[in-house]
Amino acid sequence: MRNNKEIVIRYVEKPAREKDNADVLIRWFCEALGLSKEDEKNSIEEKMLKKFIYAALKDRGISSGELDFGKPVPRSTVIYHLNRFVDAGLIVKRGRRYYLRSIDMAGVIKELEYDMDREIRRMLDMAEELNRIILKSANRRRNPSG
16 A cells, blocks of 8 residues: 655646636646646646546546546556556545545545645654754753753
8 A cells, every 4th residue: 555645736827717617727736736737738637637526526436447548548657647646645546446535626625735734743743853852962062961
């Protein structure tokens, strides 16, 4: 089981036009989450995210073999991209099927926020421990007898 998650968030301007266009917003999410680049329109990542969003509406998962991109894509490439989505925290694997992490994108983003908050708290705990150790060491240097 993979335990390494890497949540990437990039600042990407909100789409100025076509806000009612799902494809534009899916592209925006892929760019903002570091899955694709601005110049990659209609990328495999966008196609995958769209498929998972619509599958979630039907409360169903997708197997790697069911992912069709309109052109032949090697299975190894599909698995590579699925793993990127799992590592990014967007989808989860249950058995042989992959599911959007929540029932919709708003839920996925809330889950990512929870993950980030938990990691920030963990890092803060470690930073406070580091401060305590450094302060203790500095005090020993100032007062070698005490």
